[in-house]
Amino acid sequence: MRRRPWSASFAMHTVETVLLVLLLGAMTGIAARYLRAIPLPLIQIALGAALSWPQQGLHIAFDPELFLLLFIPPLLFADGWRIPKREFFALYRPILRLALGLVLFTVLGLGYLIHWVIPAMPLTVAFALAAVVSPTDAVAVSAITRNLGMPAKTMHVLEGESLLNDASGLVALKFAVAATLTGAFSWADAGKEFLWVALGGLAVGTGLGWAFALGRETVTRRVGDVAATQMVLLxxxxxxxxxxxxxxxGVSGILAAVAAGVTTNFADLRRGEFVAERMQTEGIWTMVEAAFNGAIFLLLGLQLPSIVGTTLAAAGEDWWQPVGEALLITLALLGLRFIWLTLGVRGSLWRAHERGSMAEPPSPLLTLATTLAGIRGAVTLAGALSVPLLLPGGDPFPARDHLVFLATATILFTLVIGSVGLPLVLRRLPPAGEPLALREERNARLAACKAAIAHMAKKAPATTDPERLAQIQEAVGRLTQDYRKRIDLLEDPAQPTTPEAQAESPDAVRQRRQRYLLEMELRLNALHVERNTLYAERQAHRINDESLRALVGELDLAEISLRKRLAVARQAAGLAGGAPTSH
Structure with missing residues (x-):
């Protein structure tokens, strides 16, 4: 049998590794449902470390450039696509102060501290390590803080910071490494390079995003939703x-991916009629985010044993020394973050609160929560491993292995501290009441229902046939009644707007709302019965697979809509003082 060429064998090994990592990511996502007390990223890192710890375990060569290309762009694009743009631009001052000012503050302050604590590490290498650990990781931040009750606007600030500070951190790393290699550094050159990298990356992403939007608009204007699958693939x-x-x-590819996501989201605002494309897009990005998030943390865990084992083995009986250095660097990193938040960002947060851009005023507890949310992740590891092995003369890059170990340990420490500390701190924050986004969503639903009723009232039936006219009026009456029930559930119970709600007592309103909730639950149960019947019809060979998919697809869409309406209705019933019914 003819052996495969080396290049083909290497490619197959890479494909097999990627498939295995994606499989393990999906399995850990399922396991996390049963281990709710442990954040999913920590489970995935632990599994990766366990798989690579034995001598014959799974060992993967980590290529920083390949890693940054495969995993980081789609995740940052998705974050830029999903992040609320109104809040993002309303909070641009604190976001930029964290994404730019805090990175510079961290590189200078932490760099001098590292050089003082580890004199054997040259100052330029200490600055490189500080630059590596300066950017927070968008994937890690969202994975740890999700569902912990972080105030919404604070979460928007954290997301915006982690989307933008990669460029400033990587530019700082580039100049620190260049200073180590050449022995020269220029603040003017660094400033020019940063502006070119950052603004150029934003321009490239914005240009490609708009070009894609224009091309998609041209195609779909002619063929409609028929090309939805192809558009989603593009x-x-x-x-x-x-x-x-x-x-x-030569500009920031990371910022280009973020800008492309933000631009595409703006273009999507004009595409309300493309239902199939929108549903496919949501589904595919949900899958991509889940798969790639898991892959990132598994790959991080797979690198741990070799990085940690090499350093601790070299330290011998003094293994505690590099561990202590990593812990000290982590605490100093969080301390510098707390100082910058208190002195450099607190004022802009207060002004944002006074303008109404932030519901929660800055407080020491909120500052502490924002500090603990400064979690480092895969970009830090990729940056550390991208440091060259050799100097131009052929000598080893000074303290490179030590730098990689400290960066990796910092990722672990910030993940653990954030996972343990954030729930404790957020539990002590005063309740924020109803989130602004939920109130706005309810008001938007109210506006949509009222607009539909007004449209039906103004729309004159295009017929003079009395029987047809009576049928139309009866149908409009039933539909209007359904919309009024939805309005009753959505409006503020303290300020009823419909005549029926104003004329009734609070108990009568509550009972009517409970009846409508019960009706919606019965409709949901009826949909389940319909779906089970359709599958029974297929199993009995009375319909074919194509008919089954079409009919079940209709019921799935109806159930998604009904479940969302039921969730909002239950919440509204709770606001009204009634106990939501159970399903």
């Missing part, structure tokens, strides 16, 4: 294109 490839083009011309 959308999935867009972050990779933005990253590659940005890196090719």
């Amino acid at each position: 959308l999935v490839l867009l972050p990779f294109a933005a990253y590659l083009v940005g890196e090719h011309i």
Whole structure:
């Protein structure tokens, strides 16, 4: 049998590794449902470390450039696509102060501290380590803080910071490494390089995002939703294109991917009629985020035993020394973050609160929570491993292994501290009441229902046939009654707007709402019966697979809509003082 060429064998090994990592990511996601007390990223890191710990375990060569290309662009694109743009631009001052000012503050302050604690590490290498650990990780931040009750606007600030500070951290790393290699450094050159990298990356991403939006608009204007699948596939490839083009011309591919996501979201605001495309897009990005998030933390865990084992073995009986250095660096990193938040960002947060951009005023507890949310992740590891092995003369890069170990340990410490400390701190924050986003969503639903009623009232039936006219009026009456029930559930119980609600006592209103909730639950049960009957019809060979998919798809759409309406209705019933019924 003819052996495969080395290149083909290597490619197959890479494909097998990626498939295995994706499989393990899906399995850990399922396992996390049963281990709710442990954050999913920690489970995935622990599993990766366990798989690679034995001598014959799974060992993967970590290529920083390949890693940054495959995993980071789609995740940052998705974050830029999903992040609320109104809040993002309303909070741009604190976001920029964290994404730019805090990175510079961290590189300088932590760099001098590292050099003082570890004199054997040259100052430029200490600055490189500080630059590596300065950016927070968007994936890790969202994975740890999700569902912990972080105030919404604070979460928007954290998301915006982690989307933008990668560029400033990586530029700082680039100049620290260049200073180590050449022995020269220029603040003017660093400033020019940063502006070119950052603004160029944003321009590339914005340009590609708008070009894609214009091309998609041209195609779908002619063929409609028929090309939905092809458009979604092109959308999935867009972050990779933005990253590659940005890196090719020497600007930030990471910021290009973020800007492409933000731009595409703006273009999506004009595409309300493309239902199939929108549903496919949501589904594919949910899958991509879940798969790639898991892969990132598993790959991080797979690197741990070799990185940690090499350093601790070299330290011998003094193994505690590098561990203590890593812990000290982590605490100093969080301390510098707390100081910057208190002195450099608190004022802009207060002004944002006074303008109404932030519901929660800055407080020491909120500052502490924001500090603990400064979690480092895969970008830090990729940056550390991208440090060259050799100097131009052929000598080893000074303290490179030590730098990689300290960066990796910092990732672990910030993950553990954030996972343990954030729930404790957030539990002590005063209740924020109803989130602004939920109130706005309820008001938007109210506006949509009232607009539909007004449209039906103004729309004159296009017929003079008395029987047809009576049928239309009866149908409009039933539909209007259904919309009024929804309005009754959604409006503020303290300020009823419909005549029926104003004329009734609070108990009568509550009972009517409970009846409507019961009706919606019965409808949901009826949908389940319909679906089970359709599957029974297929099993009895009375319909074919194509008919089954079409009919079940209709019921799935109806159930998604009904479940969302039921959840909002239950919440509204709770606000009204009634106990929601159980399903």
